[in-house]
Amino acid sequence: MIKSFQLLFKGRVSTDKLQTVEDIRKFVVSELLDELTHPRARQSIHKKYEIAVNRITQSDLSDMDQQKLITIYREEYMKLSTVDET
Numbered sequence: 001m002i003k004s005f006q007l008l009f010k011g012r013v014s015t016d017k018l019q020t021v022e023d024i025r026k027f028v029v030s031e032l033l034d035e036l037t038h039p040r041a042r043q044s045i046h047k048k049y050e051i052a053v054n055r056i057t058q059s060d061l062s063d064m065d066q067q068k069l070i071t072i073y074r075e076e077y078m079k080l081s082t083v084d085e086t
Helices: 002-008 021-032 045-057 063-081
Strands: none
Touching (some): 002 063
């Protein structure tokens, strides 16, 4: 799954360092929170989730790899969506 994830984000230096599923989950959280974007230009978690799922489904990855990655994105999205920010 790590190789599939690296293929999906080919060219990003940060994906070269991924070695575990936990590393992938941390990367996904960072992507969903849009942490590498200037705060005023950040998109919502929901929008970032939609973009990620579209990127995965439009990729050349196998259906099984696509499902695994979508599952990770969905799990992390649900965790972030239910965080109590009060």
